[in-house]
Amino acid sequence: MHKERIRRVLSLCFIVLLWSPFSASNATEVTDYERARWDPIHFKPAIDNATDEQCLACHQEVLEPSVKPQSPAGVKATDALAWYQTLDVYSGDQETFHRRHLVTPLAKKLMNLKCNFCHQGNGPRDETPYPDTKGDGSYTLRKMVNPEETCLRCHGQFNYKIMTGLPGHWNDVREMMGNSCLSCHAIFRTERHQVNYLNADAIEAATKEKTADGKENSDICFGCHGGRAWYQLEFPYPRHAWKGQDPKVPDWAKDRPTESEERFRLPAKPVVEKVADKVVEKVADKPAAAAKADTAAKPAKSATDAKKASD
Numbered sequence: 001m002h003k004e005r006i007r008r009v010l011s012l013c014f015i016v017l018l019w020s021p022f023s024a025s026n027a028t029e030v031t032d033y034e035r036a037r038w039d040p041i042h043f044k045p046a047i048d049n050a051t052d053e054q055c056l057a058c059h060q061e062v063l064e065p066s067v068k069p070q071s072p073a074g075v076k077a078t079d080a081l082a083w084y085q086t087l088d089v090y091s092g093d094q095e096t097f098h099r100r101h102l103v104t105p106l107a108k109k110l111m112n113l114k115c116n117f118c119h120q121g122n123g124p125r126d127e128t129p130y131p132d133t134k135g136d137g138s139y140t141l142r143k144m145v146n147p148e149e150t151c152l153r154c155h156g157q158f159n160y161k162i163m164t165g166l167p168g169h170w171n172d173v174r175e176m177m178g179n180s181c182l183s184c185h186a187i188f189r190t191e192r193h194q195v196n197y198l199n200a201d202a203i204e205a206a207t208k209e210k211t212a213d214g215k216e217n218s219d220i221c222f223g224c225h226g227g228r229a230w231y232q233l234e235f236p237y238p239r240h241a242w243k244g245q246d247p248k249v250p251d252w253a254k255d256r257p258t259e260s261e262e263r264f265r266l267p268a269k270p271v272v273e274k275v276a277d278k279v280v281e282k283v284a285d286k287p288a289a290a291a292k293a294d295t296a297a298k299p300a301k302s303a304t305d306a307k308k309a310s311d
């Protein structure tokens with residue numbers, strides 16, 4: 001980052017810090033770039049309990065629209081469409097990475113990502129000071145996020161080989177299947193998305209919004225399960241028990257967890273559920289937030305684990 005920009009960001013941080021109620025305690029302490037950069041909020045354990053507002057007090061720029069109208073070579077952003085931007089659910093102008101995951105309409109509808117969902121504590125000391133091409137690879141170039149635990153969940157391959165009854169990849173068989181994931185997934189693996197970083201009900205509801213030709217829109221599901229695959233790998237999803245499940249566990253599933261990771265789990269739904277739908281939303285929201293704070297207090301993974309995973 002250029003000095004000028006840093007100074008800008010810092011003066012901004014400072015102003016916001018003075019104003020914001022949640023970081024009042026920091027307001028007098030954080031006075032220079034180095035202190036801000038090494039602010040304990042960047043590291044375990046503080047980062048686990050950090051709110052987006054706290055991070056944004058200094059990093060507001062990550063959510064500002066900043067896509068240039070055209071590239072230096074003159075390609076207009078409005079004319080550029082990447083292969084992953086051709087799903088039915090893609091809409092709006094070109095956006096930055098952070099905005100596409102946090103503030104665009106689709107992101108807000110389907111997901112509930114927080115800064116610390118991806119940023120799990122990032123020590124500048126762990127970043128290599130030079131490109132480590134001849135070394136043992138024990139430092140990474142950047143260590144801001146562990147893709148295996150984040151991106152891969154929604155940008156892995158479509159694992160059709162384990163989907164009994166699917167003759168091929170979705171790109172080849174979607175017409176044959178009536179463009180519907182739910183034709184099978186109304187029966188199989190119906191216990192899904194009960195985690196604090198996804199909006200499970202909104203995902204199911206969105207799928208049922210019909211497309212122009214009156215069919216189910218499988219791109220909602222496919223988008224996160226192969227339609228924007230940056231990786232050759234599939235994410236090994238937990239395999240929650242579902243009603244009508246064959247008790248025999250297939251070989252591929254023998255090592256699969258049967259529950260989502262602890263830090264993402266929602267509390268059991270409150271009993272009021274059956275009484276009135278309206279009440280549920282309110283009641284269910286609160287424990288979700290509380291549970292997050294609880295599980296966030298979990299001790300940090302060991303350094304070796306973290307290293308292994310990010311290498």
Ligand code: HEC
Binds near residue numbers: 047055124144
């Ligand atoms: C008090 C201000 C402040 C707060 C609060 C803050 N940061 Fe930072 N952060 C900085 C500064 C300053 C840097 C260094 C920027 C640079 O050198 O480009 C930085 C750097 C970073 C980086 C880049 C690290 C690297 O390896 O280069 C990330 C990622 C980051 N912060 C995320 C967060 C997250 C997530 C939160 C909330 C949990 C947060 N920050 C809260 C000031 C802050």
Ligand code: HEC
Binds near residue numbers: 055114119150
């Ligand atoms: C979906 C995962 C994800 C979420 C959610 C996320 N980030 Fe990031 N963030 C990343 C990745 C990946 C990078 C690294 C980008 C790169 O290497 O250029 C990054 C980079 C950054 C940087 C370094 C500066 C930069 O622009 O490269 C800062 C600061 C940052 N994020 C802050 C935040 C804050 C604050 C939030 C919450 C409002 C947030 N991030 C939410 C994945 C995420």
Ligand code: HEC
Binds near residue numbers: 107152
């Ligand atoms: C919880 C699911 C989820 C996670 C985790 C996630 N993404 Fe995404 N990502 C999405 C969705 C949904 C979209 C599509 C947004 C749209 O079309 O508006 C998307 C879009 C993108 C795009 C295209 C942006 C654009 O404007 O076309 C990129 C690039 C991307 N993700 C990279 C990443 C990376 C890198 C990570 C990990 C740091 C990550 N994603 C983590 C769900 C996720």
Ligand code: HEC
Binds near residue numbers: 170181
């Ligand atoms: C012909 C039926 C069928 C169709 C259509 C189908 N699936 Fe599946 N799917 C299955 C079966 C069967 C399983 C594995 C059930 C089990 O765990 O034994 C499965 C598993 C999955 C899994 C879990 C993978 C894992 O590694 O645990 C995901 C995610 C998934 N399907 C997504 C989709 C999406 C998205 C679509 C539509 C684009 C789709 N499926 C269409 C039958 C189908």
Ligand code: HEC
Binds near residue numbers: 110189191224
């Ligand atoms: C915003 C991204 C996103 C969308 C949209 C989405 N999924 Fe998922 N799906 C995920 C993630 C992330 C997980 C893993 C959740 C966890 O942590 O347990 C998952 C898990 C699953 C699983 C594994 C269930 C289990 O046993 O835990 C199945 C099956 C599945 N999704 C099918 C679907 C179908 C069908 C749709 C459309 C109705 C869909 N997904 C839409 C991101 C998405």
